[in-house]
Amino acid sequence: MISAVAGTFNILHDGHRALLDRAFEVGEQVYIGLTSDRMASENRSNTVSFEVRKKALENYLRSRDNFTIFEIDDIYGPNEIMDTVDILVVSEETLDNGMKVNEYRIRRGLNPLDISVVPLVMSDDGKKISASSILEGRYGRSGREDVMDIAVGSTNPVKIAAVRAVMERIYGDVKVVGVDVPSGVPPQPHEEQTHQGSVNRAKAALGAHDMAVGIEAGVFEMLDGLYDIQHCTVISKDGRMTYGQGSGFRYPDSIADLVRKGATVGDAVKQIYGNTEIGKKQGAIGLLSNGLLDRQSLTEQSVMAAMIPRLRGD
Numbered sequence: 001m002i003s004a005v006a007g008t009f010n011i012l013h014d015g016h017r018a019l020l021d022r023a024f025e026v027g028e029q030v031y032i033g034l035t036s037d038r039m040a041s042e043n044r045s046n047t048v049s050f051e052v053r054k055k056a057l058e059n060y061l062r063s064r065d066n067f068t069i070f071e072i073d074d075i076y077g078p079n080e081i082m083d084t085v086d087i088l089v090v091s092e093e094t095l096d097n098g099m100k101v102n103e104y105r106i107r108r109g110l111n112p113l114d115i116s117v118v119p120l121v122m123s124d125d126g127k128k129i130s131a132s133s134i135l136e137g138r139y140g141r142s143g144r145e146d147v148m149d150i151a152v153g154s155t156n157p158v159k160i161a162a163v164r165a166v167m168e169r170i171y172g173d174v175k176v177v178g179v180d181v182p183s184g185v186p187p188q189p190h191e192e193q194t195h196q197g198s199v200n201r202a203k204a205a206l207g208a209h210d211m212a213v214g215i216e217a218g219v220f221e222m223l224d225g226l227y228d229i230q231h232c233t234v235i236s237k238d239g240r241m242t243y244g245q246g247s248g249f250r251y252p253d254s255i256a257d258l259v260r261k262g263a264t265v266g267d268a269v270k271q272i273y274g275n276t277e278i279g280k281k282q283g284a285i286g287l288l289s290n291g292l293l294d295r296q297s298l299t300e301q302s303v304m305a306a307m308i309p310r311l312r313g314d
Contacts, residue, residue: 001086002030003024004033004082008039009034010048010135011048011135013129015091023089024064024066030068031081032068032069034071034072037050046135048135048157050071052157052158052296056161087114090116091117122143123143124139129141134175140173140176142173144173147172150177150212151209153204153215154180154181154215162299165296165300166300166303166304177209179204183216184196185197190220194217194231195231195243197231206235209237214235217230219256219259225253226256227248228251228265230246230298232306242307244305246305249288255269255284
């Protein structure tokens with residue numbers, strides 16, 4: 001039997017996990033439709049990029065191998081995939097969409113799908129868990145409000161996702177919210193400006209939160225050229241600050257020359273490669289490494305490094 005489940009999975013939470021788990025219970029092969037960025041943004045003001053959402057799905061399903069993730073741009077999905085499906089897994093909230101899928105199949109002369117309905121998972125506020133509430137920092141992925149409250153000094157989805165991934169490994173369920181704060185350094189930090197930018201972001205974001213994280217990527221002249229290194233500062237409500245950085249990588253001379261003349265890395269990459277919005281998607285590292293390393297993984301390194309003194313306890 002082949003099952004299918006679909007969604008935006010803006011932030012993968014316990015409600016989504018219930019859907020995915022049911023799909024694997026009823027299907028020997030599972031097809032997962034992930035909404036395109038266009039479709040995801042239709043009724044949402046705050047969306048996470050397709051690349052970040054897909055990576056979160058892959059991380060959750062890393063112990064399984066009987067699944068395929070594909071992009072969808074409507075509720076029906078590509079015919080060449082959906083026509084092979086036997087069971088459609090939906091939530092109580094999306095049951096109507098499941099009925100529309102079956103109506104579409106019948107019009108095309110196909111048998112309707114069996115539909116498996118998964119109950120909604122509720123949060124501490126008595127409502128269904130929603131990705132928007134998680135992004136706003138109201139509760140964690142489980143819907144619990146009484147968990148570690150962490151602010152990120154940026155609204156960049158990649159930085160927020162990286163902080164969430166690291167802090168969940170350390171503390172379990174956490175609340176994470178991005179806060180739009182000034183870095184206090186130029187748009188393209190150089191050398192020591194990088195560390196200062198991370199400090200400024202962390203301090204400005206702390207507020208009444210338990211902890212705040214500031215992340216800044218900057219360029220450094222070293223070894224044989226211009227290198228990119230991310231710095232991270234973590235500050236807790238007791239005022240303690242700890243620091244870390246990720247691994248560095250060397251920019252091609254064509255990009256380095258433009259940055260030395262005053263361009264930002266983003267502008268230089270766009271001028272050389274024609275790539276756009278790299279900061280919110282794969283990052284320059286994803287482009288330059290041919291996808292072997294993405295910006296979230298690189299950012300996670302800096303966050304984990306900044307947490308090491310807190311893990312040791314001394």
